[in-house]
Amino acid sequence: MLYRTAGQFKTSYKADQALFPIRQDAVLLAIILTFAWVIFPMTASEFAFQTLLIPILIYSLAAMGLNILTGYAGQLSLGTAAFMGVGAYACYKLIEVMDPILAILLSGVFSAGIGVIFGIPSLRIKGFYLAIATLAAQFFLVWLFEKWAWLYNYNASGAIQVPNLQTFGVYVTGPQASSVTQYYVILGIVTLMTVLCINLTRGTLGRTWKATRDMDIAAELIGINLMRSKLTAFAISSYLVGVAGALFVFMWRGAAEPNLFDIPLSFDILFIAIIGGLGSILGNYLGAILIVGLPVVLNTVPEALGLEIKSATVEHYNIMIVGALIVFFLIIEPHGLARLWALIREKLIIWPFPH
Amino acid sequence: MKHFTTLAAAAVIACSGVAAAAESLYVPNLSYRTGPFASTGIPLMNGQRDYMEMLNARDGGIGGVKIDFEECETGYSTEKGVECYEKTKGEAIVTQPWSTGITLQVLPKTNVDEIPILAPGYGFSPMADGKTFQWAFNAPSGYWDGADMIVQYLESQGSLEGKKIAFLHLDHPYGKEPLPILEALAEQKGFELLPIPVGLKEMQNQSAQWLQIRRERPDNVVMWGWGAMNAGAITEAVKTKYPMENFIGVWWSGQDADLRLVGEDGAGYKSISWSFPDNDAPVMAAIKEHVVDTGKSLSNESEMGGVFYQRGIVMSMVLAEGIRTAQEEYGTPMINASQLRWGLENLDITEERLAELGMTGMVAPFSTSCADHTGHSGGWMLQWNGSSFEKVSDHLSPDVASYADLAASKASEYAEANAPWAVNESCDSAS
Numbered sequence: 001m002l003y004r005t006a007g008q009f010k011t012s013y014k015a016d017q018a019l020f021p022i023r024q025d026a027v028l029l030a031i032i033l034t035f036a037w038v039i040f041p042m043t044a045s046e047f048a049f050q051t052l053l054i055p056i057l058i059y060s061l062a063a064m065g066l067n068i069l070t071g072y073a074g075q076l077s078l079g080t081a082a083f084m085g086v087g088a089y090a091c092y093k094l095i096e097v098m099d100p101i102l103a104i105l106l107s108g109v110f111s112a113g114i115g116v117i118f119g120i121p122s123l124r125i126k127g128f129y130l131a132i133a134t135l136a137a138q139f140f141l142v143w144l145f146e147k148w149a150w151l152y153n154y155n156a157s158g159a160i161q162v163p164n165l166q167t168f169g170v171y172v173t174g175p176q177a178s179s180v181t182q183y184y185v186i187l188g189i190v191t192l193m194t195v196l197c198i199n200l201t202r203g204t205l206g207r208t209w210k211a212t213r214d215m216d217i218a219a220e221l222i223g224i225n226l227m228r229s230k231l232t233a234f235a236i237s238s239y240l241v242g243v244a245g246a247l248f249v250f251m252w253r254g255a256a257e258p259n260l261f262d263i264p265l266s267f268d269i270l271f272i273a274i275i276g277g278l279g280s281i282l283g284n285y286l287g288a289i290l291i292v293g294l295p296v297v298l299n300t301v302p303e304a305l306g307l308e309i310k311s312a313t314v315e316h317y318n319i320m321i322v323g324a325l326i327v328f329f330l331i332i333e334p335h336g337l338a339r340l341w342a343l344i345r346e347k348l349i350i351w352p353f354p355h
Numbered sequence: 356m357k358h359f360t361t362l363a364a365a366a367v368i369a370c371s372g373v374a375a376a377a378e379s380l381y382v383p384n385l386s387y388r389t390g391p392f393a394s395t396g397i398p399l400m401n402g403q404r405d406y407m408e409m410l411n412a413r414d415g416g417i418g419g420v421k422i423d424f425e426e427c428e429t430g431y432s433t434e435k436g437v438e439c440y441e442k443t444k445g446e447a448i449v450t451q452p453w454s455t456g457i458t459l460q461v462l463p464k465t466n467v468d469e470i471p472i473l474a475p476g477y478g479f480s481p482m483a484d485g486k487t488f489q490w491a492f493n494a495p496s497g498y499w500d501g502a503d504m505i506v507q508y509l510e511s512q513g514s515l516e517g518k519k520i521a522f523l524h525l526d527h528p529y530g531k532e533p534l535p536i537l538e539a540l541a542e543q544k545g546f547e548l549l550p551i552p553v554g555l556k557e558m559q560n561q562s563a564q565w566l567q568i569r570r571e572r573p574d575n576v577v578m579w580g581w582g583a584m585n586a587g588a589i590t591e592a593v594k595t596k597y598p599m600e601n602f603i604g605v606w607w608s609g610q611d612a613d614l615r616l617v618g619e620d621g622a623g624y625k626s627i628s629w630s631f632p633d634n635d636a637p638v639m640a641a642i643k644e645h646v647v648d649t650g651k652s653l654s655n656e657s658e659m660g661g662v663f664y665q666r667g668i669v670m671s672m673v674l675a676e677g678i679r680t681a682q683e684e685y686g687t688p689m690i691n692a693s694q695l696r697w698g699l700e701n702l703d704i705t706e707e708r709l710a711e712l713g714m715t716g717m718v719a720p721f722s723t724s725c726a727d728h729t730g731h732s733g734g735w736m737l738q739w740n741g742s743s744f745e746k747v748s749d750h751l752s753p754d755v756a757s758y759a760d761l762a763a764s765k766a767s768e769y770a771e772a773n774a775p776w777a778v779n780e781s782c783d784s785a786s
Contacts, residue, residue, distance in 0.1 A: 050441045051437075051438045146554075156532075156534065157528035159528050161459070161772060163772055164775060174773065175463040175467045176775065254460055254464070257456060257459075257528055259527065259555050260433070262555075296438060311386065311388075312386065312389055312428045314428065315388075
């Protein structure tokens with residue numbers, strides 16, 4: 001029906017290897033992009049920007065970074081939040097000397113460096129043992145954010161505050177910046193990173209990572225340099241996570257204390273990646289919508305229906321409903337929401353003749 | 356389909372119901388009845404809510420307008436706090452952020468959105484500078500006032516020269532807040548200050564910190580604790596047999612429930628406070644009559660007798676008085692956010708007014724002004740006698756002048772870091 005592929009002939013290998021071998025996928029993406037770039041910014045309220053659009057994009061980017069490492073290269077990491085913190089603190093120091101958007105993009109370089117250092121143990125240890133090594137990064141870096149006063153400019157409260165900064169005469173960070181401007185900056189960066197990631201994971205590097213993930217000994221035997229494969233995964237993943245961390249603080253939160261980057265945030269991002277689907281780019285967005293967006297929407301439901309429920313009770317229901325939904329989605333498709341969508345799409349293509 | 360129509364009809368009726376009730380002042384509170392700090396949050400939230408409910412039931416609100424006191428649950432999470440702020444700011448005439456993290460985040464936004472931020476007894480101490488922080492209020496007393504009063508009290512017990520005071524604090528912006536004042540006082544009075552931070556993860560297990568206290572043998576321990584840290588410290592102090600009468604907490608470390616855990620063993624523990632529970636106060640009788648007996652309260656009797664529930668009442672009183680002051684000034688009961696700002700800036704809570712409100716002795720008289728958004732009411736030293744807190748000192752007033760310069764320099768530092776920051780120029784002549 002919607003996904004009828006009749007009449008779409010491929011006459012060359014190039015066409016068969018295209019990003020969208022089926023035209024409907026390209027149309028669907030165009031619709032989503034129109035919504036993201038044109039319709040949402042025109043219609044969204046301040047509330048929608050601050051609690052739905054902006055956080056979903058930022059969390060998606062962080063999950064994408066983790067997905068490169070865990071989903072594509074198979075290296076389990078529990079230190080995502082700490083690497084986000086490195087990005088945020090690097091950005092805080094960089095804005096003193098450069099344009100804020102440039103600082104955000106550059107801050108990822110610092111977290112990439114730290115990521116590579118903490119990735120070195122991955123050459124010797126695997127699986128859960130590596131998770132413990134990244135957990136060390138998590139604890140060490142948060143401790144460092146607390147103790148190294150230079151990082152937060154010797155501020156008495158130990159927190160970093162985002163100043164009002166301009167790019168080309170428009171406020172992009174701080175309370176003076178409008179949500180639409182911030183949204184477009186984030187959307188631009190996230191779109192760019194997504195395109196980069198799709199290309200990377202489909203290319204040589206992505207195949208190297210997947211080979212490492214599926215069986216590292218076999219990968220080594222066919223001539224893949226494991227050290228390079230693992231460390232590039234750590235570097236690129238940490239870069240994305242670092243940029244996400246800088247966006248998280250500078251484009252959304254506006255202030256941050258060291259314990260913001262503690263382990264609960266790491267888990268949130270890991271859950272987004274797992275529920276969305278490891279080893280997929282789309283999954284990060286679906287996971288972020290479920291984990292970040294859904295609770296916000298659920299919170300507004302009783303009020304919209306005119307039910308008199310206390311705010312605290314709504315919060316309790318919310319936690320239960322989101323938890324139940326996570327279990328539900330993982331039961332019907334253990335490989336995550338991206339796989340669920342892939343199956344639905346598959347079924348739509350062969351509809352109405354299932355085999 | 357039929358069900359759907361019924362539901363839709365119900366929704367329409369409900370929505371029109373909301374529209375009809377629009378003649379009210381929307382006063383949201385970013386509550387935390389869930390999460391790790393719920394045990395401290397629930398009594399405070401109940402106190403705040405019950406006072407407003409009582410005004411609605413007894414007087415039909417304030418100035419004849421009902422108060423729409425609505426809670427938005429944050430669970431003390433900064434993320435949820437920002438969500439709640441964004442959700443409520445459209446209609447709200449005030450925002451009550453509650454956590455230090457949320458206050459830090461919301462403070463710069465309120466200056467742009469022009470909504471008063473009311474943080475009674477918490478938040479950033481330099482907020483007292485009304486010229487710089489024209490939208491922020493932390494009446495009746497700030498943390499720097501608290502630190503100064505504690506040192507004054509200790510000094511009244513004997514000279515501090517050569518003494519050693521341990522400062523056990525949460526390693527968090529909140530816990531670090533009084534450090535500059537304590538350091539300055541240490542230098543001035545000649546005592547040795549020993550800061551001992553407690554990480555967020557160590558709140559429930561402070562054996563390392565108390566081992567250090569045992570080794571260093573400080574003459575006094577001053578605590579800036581919150582949530583689970585208070586109970587952790589108090590039980591640990593009992594366990595290590597630290598003399599309780601030398602142990603003093605800030606006002607958030609003086610909750611009855613934390614001390615009931617140790618009961619008699621905690622006798623002697625002190626806490627500075629700008630509020631005092633008085634079960635016989637007329638306001639408590641009014642709440643009992645209009646809220647508790649009509650089944651509208653969420654509280655219970657033992658909680659209502661505690662320090663925190665009645666502190667919630669005082670906080671709501673501050674807000675209600677701000678609303679009333681603004682209504683009188685502008686001659687309209689339906690005030691807006693900037694009119695409420697004027698009201699909070701011109702609070703004058705005298706002894707007579709407290710008597711009228713039926714709250715004599717529950718808070719010290721204070722007044723705010725354009726330049727002073729705190730009021731510096733001062734407070735009392737409370738002591739745990741094994742079953743409840745009682746006053747053990749006369750009214751203490753902080754020596755505000757001694758750190759006025761520091762407050763002004765911190766405030767201008769903040770304004771500079773957040774430039775362009777709108778300041779209230781008209782305050783110069785008033786101050």
